[in-house]
Amino acid sequence: MSIAFNIVAVSGGAWRPSRTLVLTEALIAALGQHLDFNAQVIELGDIARPVGGALSRDELPVDVEAQLSTIEQADLLIVAAPVYRGSYPGQFKHLFDLIGQDALVDTPVLLAATGGSERHALVIDHQLRPLFSFFQALTLPIGVYAAQADFHDYQITSPALQARIALAAERAAAVLGGAIDIAPRKIA
Numbered sequence: 001m002s003i004a005f006n007i008v009a010v011s012g013g014a015w016r017p018s019r020t021l022v023l024t025e026a027l028i029a030a031l032g033q034h035l036d037f038n039a040q041v042i043e044l045g046d047i048a049r050p051v052g053g054a055l056s057r058d059e060l061p062v063d064v065e066a067q068l069s070t071i072e073q074a075d076l077l078i079v080a081a082p083v084y085r086g087s088y089p090g091q092f093k094h095l096f097d098l099i100g101q102d103a104l105v106d107t108p109v110l111l112a113a114t115g116g117s118e119r120h121a122l123v124i125d126h127q128l129r130p131l132f133s134f135f136q137a138l139t140l141p142i143g144v145y146a147a148q149a150d151f152h153d154y155q156i157t158s159p160a161l162q163a164r165i166a167l168a169a170e171r172a173a174a175v176l177g178g179a180i181d182i183a184p185r186k187i188a
Helices: 019-031 044-052 062-072 090-097 123-134 159-177
Strands: 005-011 037-043 076-082 108-115 144-147
Touching: 005 019, 005 044, 005 062, 019 037, 019 076, 019 108, 019 144, 019 159, 037 044, 037 062, 044 062, 044 090, 076 123, 076 159, 108 123, 108 159, 123 144, 144 159
Parallel strands: 005 037, 005 076, 076 108, 108 144
Antiparallel strands: none
């Protein structure tokens, strides 16, 4: 019997076309090689205006509140952020400011980012990983970074990036499939 997992992907780009969305969709497709799941993609660009105007969650429209609840109920969260001026965008951070503080405890999170050059690759470890550590989420050890040179006409053309996506999907599937014990261990 196969288990259908609830995978939620947040693509933090605000523009279309979006390399961040292309990377997000590639990660979902690669996971599909290993798992049976239901996936939902939440694009920041689609909800940026109501999110940006909300000081609290109570001020969100019903449809945007539903998307935040979807993020909080994920079995696996894929988070992909574009890099602007050395960091993820403020609107992306504000979206996660509206997520419940305890809602992502122990949720596996596959981190990804896109940027203009390889110089921004550490955004995953220096900024995204600490953000999700605050939520006590289980950030997966492997992240996926894609530079502008990895794409042509908004298609992934880099064999190295394709291999990294495949490896990240394989490892994420192992966590969800139970091949890796992610439960906290009690010390006797």
